[in-house]
Amino acid sequence: MITIKNLHAKVAGNEILKGLNLQVNAGEVHAIMGPNGSGKSTLANVLAGNEAYEVTEGEVIFNGKNLLELAPEERACEGIFLAFQYPVEIPGVTNSTFLKTAIDSIRKYRNEPEISAKEFLALIREKAALLDMDNKLISRAVNEGFSGGEKKRNEILQLLMLNPKLAILDETDSGLDIDALKIVSKGVNHFRSPENATIVVTHYQRLLDYIVPDFVHVLYKGKIIKSGGKELALELEEKGYDWLKTDEVEAV
Amino acid sequence: MSEENKTIENVTNSEYKWGFVTEIEEDAFPKGLNEDIIRKISEIKQEPEWLLEWRLKAYKHWLTLKEPTWAKVKYESPDFQDIRYFSAPKQKPKLNSLDEVDPELLATFEKLGIPLEEQKLLANVAVDAVFDSVSVATTFKETLKEKGVIFSSISEAVREHPDLVKKYLGSVVPYTDNFYAALNAAVFSDGSFVYIPKGVRCPMELSTYFRINAAETGQFERTLIVADEGGYVSYLEGCTAPQRDENQLHAAVVELIAMDNAEIKYSTVQNWYPGDKDGKGGIYNFVTKRGLCETNAKISWTQVETGSAVTWKYPSCVLKGDNSIGEFYSIAVTNNYQQADTGTKMIHIGKNTRSTIVSKGISAGFSDNSYRGLVKVHKSAEGARNFSQCDSMLMSDKCGAHTFPYIEVDNNSSTVEHEATTSKVSEDQIFYLNQRGIPTEDAVNMIVNGFCKEVFRVLPMEFAVEAQKLLEISLEGSVG
Ligand SMILES: Nc1ncnc2c1ncn2[C@@H]1O[C@H](COP(=O)(O)OP(=O)(O)O)[C@@H](O)[C@H]1O
Numbered sequence: 001m002i003t004i005k006n007l008h009a010k011v012a013g014n015e016i017l018k019g020l021n022l023q024v025n026a027g028e029v030h031a032i033m034g035p036n037g038s039g040k041s042t043l044a045n046v047l048a049g050n051e052a053y054e055v056t057e058g059e060v061i062f063n064g065k066n067l068l069e070l071a072p073e074e075r076a077c078e079g080i081f082l083a084f085q086y087p088v089e090i091p092g093v094t095n096s097t098f099l100k101t102a103i104d105s106i107r108k109y110r111n112e113p114e115i116s117a118k119e120f121l122a123l124i125r126e127k128a129a130l131l132d133m134d135n136k137l138i139s140r141a142v143n144e145g146f147s148g149g150e151k152k153r154n155e156i157l158q159l160l161m162l163n164p165k166l167a168i169l170d171e172t173d174s175g176l177d178i179d180a181l182k183i184v185s186k187g188v189n190h191f192r193s194p195e196n197a198t199i200v201v202t203h204y205q206r207l208l209d210y211i212v213p214d215f216v217h218v219l220y221k222g223k224i225i226k227s228g229g230k231e232l233a234l235e236l237e238e239k240g241y242d243w244l245k246t247d248e249v250e251a252v
Numbered sequence: 253m254s255e256e257n258k259t260i261e262n263v264t265n266s267e268y269k270w271g272f273v274t275e276i277e278e279d280a281f282p283k284g285l286n287e288d289i290i291r292k293i294s295e296i297k298q299e300p301e302w303l304l305e306w307r308l309k310a311y312k313h314w315l316t317l318k319e320p321t322w323a324k325v326k327y328e329s330p331d332f333q334d335i336r337y338f339s340a341p342k343q344k345p346k347l348n349s350l351d352e353v354d355p356e357l358l359a360t361f362e363k364l365g366i367p368l369e370e371q372k373l374l375a376n377v378a379v380d381a382v383f384d385s386v387s388v389a390t391t392f393k394e395t396l397k398e399k400g401v402i403f404s405s406i407s408e409a410v411r412e413h414p415d416l417v418k419k420y421l422g423s424v425v426p427y428t429d430n431f432y433a434a435l436n437a438a439v440f441s442d443g444s445f446v447y448i449p450k451g452v453r454c455p456m457e458l459s460t461y462f463r464i465n466a467a468e469t470g471q472f473e474r475t476l477i478v479a480d481e482g483g484y485v486s487y488l489e490g491c492t493a494p495q496r497d498e499n500q501l502h503a504a505v506v507e508l509i510a511m512d513n514a515e516i517k518y519s520t521v522q523n524w525y526p527g528d529k530d531g532k533g534g535i536y537n538f539v540t541k542r543g544l545c546e547t548n549a550k551i552s553w554t555q556v557e558t559g560s561a562v563t564w565k566y567p568s569c570v571l572k573g574d575n576s577i578g579e580f581y582s583i584a585v586t587n588n589y590q591q592a593d594t595g596t597k598m599i600h601i602g603k604n605t606r607s608t609i610v611s612k613g614i615s616a617g618f619s620d621n622s623y624r625g626l627v628k629v630h631k632s633a634e635g636a637r638n639f640s641q642c643d644s645m646l647m648s649d650k651c652g653a654h655t656f657p658y659i660e661v662d663n664n665s666s667t668v669e670h671e672a673t674t675s676k677v678s679e680d681q682i683f684y685l686n687q688r689g690i691p692t693e694d695a696v697n698m699i700v701n702g703f704c705k706e707v708f709r710v711l712p713m714e715f716a717v718e719a720q721k722l723l724e725i726s727l728e729g730s731v732g
Pocket residue numbers: 011012016034035036037038039040041042043052
């Protein structure tokens with residue numbers, strides 16, 4: 001699905017990603033863990049094409065295409081979805097208008113006809129119900145006045161509506177209580193299929209009890225310094241990151 | 253047309269697609285302003301003596317006035333002796349039948365999307381079209397007549413309903429009101445007149461479309477709308493002008509009178525030529541609009557302002573009657589080097605009068621956009637309430653947004669609330685929408701439409717769609 005090779009990226013003049021390699025195949029869930037400031041959100045933003053981040057070296061191949069050459073909206077249309085760590089508010093634009101425009105933009109890119117109002121409504125009702133979301137949130141302005149938890153849930157609603165090929169979830173668990181965490185995880189597990197892939201960015205092990213990853217990677221100072229199976233997350237929970245910092249990083 | 257000319261036309265059209273000039277012979281006066289010019293205007297229009305007297309008094313008063321300079325706009329003051337005060341299509345249009353209107357004129361309005369042939373019109377909108385100084389056609393007259401509604405050019409109303417015109421003309425905006433109001437009273441050439449009889453709900457939207465065509469000509473139209481007791485009317489106004497290098501002056505006066513229990517909804521989509529990318533040319537739009545509310549009456553002004561090089565305009569409500577209501581909903585967009593100083597005045601005189609002000613200013617390019625509003629509560633206005641919301645949105649680092657709210661309250665049983673915000677279209681918002689597959693131009697339109705939502709909501713349906721499109725065109729390429 002996606003192959004990242006020797007990725008270097010700068011933000012505000014500082015190099016944050018320093019030669020990152022990662023391969024994610026269809027049907028897989030990868031967790032990326034690491035302490036605050038290690039570059040997890042930077043990776044997510046670089047993949048989504050945020051122009052505040054400058055790629056200085058390396059390549060990213062997404063389903064055979066050179067991802068780094070595409071504009072953010074083209075990446076989205078090709079099937080990249082980022083659930084933001086801090087979703088922004090769009091005052092006055094209802095969630096439903098926004099989502100219908102998004103679906104139709106993606107369909108247009110693929111030379112498909114627009115979604116009918118009827119089909120759209122049926123779809124959004126189904127997905128909102130799955131996420132235990134109040135219908136009122138659908139007709140409200142995008143994220144405006146939403147609580148932290150509602151914003152995160154709204155990101156997952158968008159994920160289910162747009163049904164991308166690669167979902168990147170940036171700290172979707174932060175600020176959620178246990179009930180909300182379960183609902184959000186249910187949404188993500190519902191999304192999972194052999195045709196798509198998910199990158200879960202988090203610095204807590206807790207989320208991974210509900211969204212069980214196939215692989216866990218530790219990102220530290222802009223590089224993946226350790227990879228393993230789901231048991232690595234538990235090990236990190238127990239020991240923290242310090243034991244990795246000393247031997248692996250200093251050696252590189 | 254040569255290939256090259258076609259290309260040029262396409263390019264310019266993409267910026268201001270109403271910028272063409274109609275090739276039509278015009279009867280025009282020589283440039284300049286003096287008593288003779290005013291007498292000639294009055295004579296051509298076969299006006300009664302009282303109206304000529306009124307014009308001359310206004311002119312004499314105007315001579316004593318100075319152009320106002322308090323607005324936050326900078327422009328080279330027009331040379332009032334270098335303007336033509338009257339210009340009309342040569343074949344004098346007979347107002348009785350559309351068949352007698354010059355086909356070139358019909359084609360012009362067709363091109364502007366304002367078909368004047370009744371069968372082609374959108375259902376339920378009657379149109380009066382004003383081309384340079386005269387009204388060329390008013391549609392659906394017969395249908396309206398059945399209800400007793402009068403909708404005609406003001407020149408015709410002076411001839412056909414002199415008593416009504418004499419009673420109300422200048423009653424809300426006297427010629428002494430300000431510099432441009434005095435000038436307008438002296439030289440106004442045409443405009444619309446509406447009278448809604450007692451208890452009548454006007455069966456259709458009434459609309460006037462103004463077009464300046466001739467060069468070096470000013471447009472000074474005058475609109476007078478009277479809704480008698482319990483009457484209701486929704487009135488729409490649109491306007492465009494050709495693209496020209498020199499500035500042209502538009503100084504209109506609009507007076508609304510809502511008698512007891514009457515309601516007038518007045519909507520404007522102002523799209524005069526704004527000048528080019530470097531600020532050359534464009535219309536100076538200096539307009540006085542005011543409405544008077546008697547007991548339980550309501551007046552709503554809704555405006556979408558995207559055009560003009562300089563705008564100076566404050567549609568206002570005098571809430572004279574108890575329980576009367578005034579509303580002002582405005583979207584003002586400025587791009588390139590446009591300047592707008594616009595807002596409203598709500599004058600509370602009657603008891604329990606209420607007013608609402610919602611102003612949305614959007615500035616892009618190097619433009620300057622100011623909201624200027626006055627809420628005045630007289631001592632007599634017990635229990636008066638006002639709510640004002642003034643929001644500004646910036647689309648670039650080089651534009652300006654300013655808010656000048658003036659509040660004068662002489663009464664302590666009233667409540668006046670004012671809220672103001674300034675925001676910038678953020679890269680984060682655009683990226684968020686991009687990330688969901690929405691291209692940048694669409695993303696900006698979506699953010700702007702969301703920002704203006706409260707105003708679009710109160711516009712009549714067809715107008716709202718047109719206004720949204722206009723906003724998109726005005727802001728094309730203004731971010732990024
Ligand atoms: N827009 C930005 N401007 C300046 N510095 C940034 C920006 N985004 C991230 N950084 C810096 O880059 C580093 C990595 O940040 P980030 O990728 O957000 O880490 P994480 O998500 O792993 O906590 C941090 O030192 C952070 O301060």
